[in-house]
Amino acid sequence: MPLKKIGNQTIKLLNPPSIISHYSIVGPKEGDGPLKDYFDLILEDDLWGEESFEKAERKIQEQAVRAAVDGAQLSLQDIDFLLAGDLLNQIVASGYAARELAIPFFGLYGACSTMTESLSLGAMLVEGGFADRVVCATSSHFSSAERQFRFPLEYGAQRSFSAQWTVTGAGATVLSSYGSGPYITYITPGRIIDPGITDAANMGASMAPAAIDTLVNHFQDTGFQPSDYDLIISGDLGIVGKSIVIDLMKEKGYDISKNYTDCGVEIFNPNTQDTHAGGSGCGCSAVVFNGYILKEMKKGRFKRVLFMATGALHSTTINQQGESIPSIAHAVTIDINNEQVM
């Protein structure tokens, strides 16, 4: 077994990469929600001057990367790799953004787990000495996702109560071998778990078992307890998935009820914003991480966070063939200090 792997599936980063810059852009609805003060840019119009939702999503992701790189006082030429993906077929928001940015590009598909998939791979590339600086990015757009995965908005289809609302937004994080933190110190990449759910309007329940599998592996591999974290936050399980995770983790001997929440629960106000089970989409965990979590870490409220984006890797084609929804969750530990706890 290699030195950097501990336990079953966790990586301990001996020279933890630093998050040297981060940026978040959201649409108008997200900018009306409880986290509005944390986002760097709130769009007034979710087409942002583009002629299609897909092109708008590309622009949002591209601008998030440009602003994150600017924030690090770097130019695009200083970036070794861009690791990005999104929900659209053929990850075109990321591909077309990467075309404009001209950075060597690794395209990822992890559905809504993409933010931590990119942080995991990006952190290993930096720590391993393959790159000095990488950008990890992802995006989603309510209107591009709805028409691709569900119904064209013009149909006015009624949404079920377990359905989540795809976030319009993008987040970008610059990792570097130099910097003063926050640091990525542990990575627990996930396995695919499929509880057999075929209802694409119930993603929270589909993804919860993958989240639990990764959490349990993370605690077993590292020896940490939930109380070692100031915050444990999943990607977009929403209200339905969050309660499943709390209940089933308790059955497995881990009480996370005090310090666990979910990005999809935090981003909207369920009483006033009509978002049913909460937010979802790659952009959900991306903007909550690059907005809320990192800014609260820098203010000193959270010193140690376990951030775990979650993804449902089905397609409409295979769903129509009767297959259930396979899900995954990748977890990363973010530490404000560069001291390896164990």
Place this chain on the structure above:
Amino acid sequence: MPLKKIGNQTIKLLNPPSIISHYSIVGPKEGDGPLKDYFDLILEDDLWGEESFEKAERKIQEQAVRAAVDGAQLSLQDIDFLLAGDLLNQIVASGYAARELAIPFFGLYGACSTMTESLSLGAMLVEGGFADRVVCATSSHFSSAERQFRFPLEYGAQRSFSAQWTVTGAGATVLSSYGSGPYITYITPGRIIDPGITDAANMGASMAPAAIDTLVNHFQDTGFQPSDYDLIISGDLGIVGKSIVIDLMKEKGYDISKNYTDCGVEIFNPNTQDTHAGGSGCGCSAVVFNGYILKEMKKGRFKRVLFMATGALHSTTINQQGESIPSIAHAVTIDINNEQVM
């Protein structure tokens, strides 16, 4: 700049990972082609007992991974990470294969560049000490790709002469920090290049400039000449793209006419197999690499190969919106000996 990066965008692997096992599965048409003796398994029927082309593709990829792991005399539990992707929306062939294999999974989308995207990331994860053993895999299926990207086969649409034929097949490669070669010694990840072509039936011309950009960067970064390689082979530029690459590389001062070919050119016989400009799809470079190239390396015919899969990262949605086709090419150097040349 980090120690392992040389020049603009090339990684030199100081402790090159070894390819300890590889496996290829192809459909009946590929099994009738010029490379038929190199493939490990030729299917008699491209549904392979499944009820849909997508489910057949999943099974082909899953079995390629299982057989590659078996070939290394390992079990699935010995594999640290699976890095895989495919052409289908939401990379469902890979996602559902990963569900059955239960290996921690990084989903990739690089279109037909996926084989070298996975080898690049996989090699860095092994060399960096994050994993002892990874599997890199990809697949494509003629029938699942045609109905997703072009026309349902039932339409009987006529194909243009610049069109390529999506390969039915999957390849899997096991990389390890231990082993006696062949080794991955250099990696040149690509940038996205878009020459403005909007015709999805002319992928070779769309991808050729990305291939040229990566080749030129590779030669400049490493100081190698084309003659330092026994074989330079691109992924699936086909007959149209291959001739563009030879011509434009000559203009840039590199004569690759003697030792360069393309997987899409080699896999079919254009005179008898009616494949027009040649083969394409993630599976094309995957089976040519894991079948033909690696077996000829082990026989001693090729000692040093530059293998560069190429991908077109458009979607039908964005193509219908008038956007052109953005392309990418990732190159890896495969050395039979573990001696760093420079």
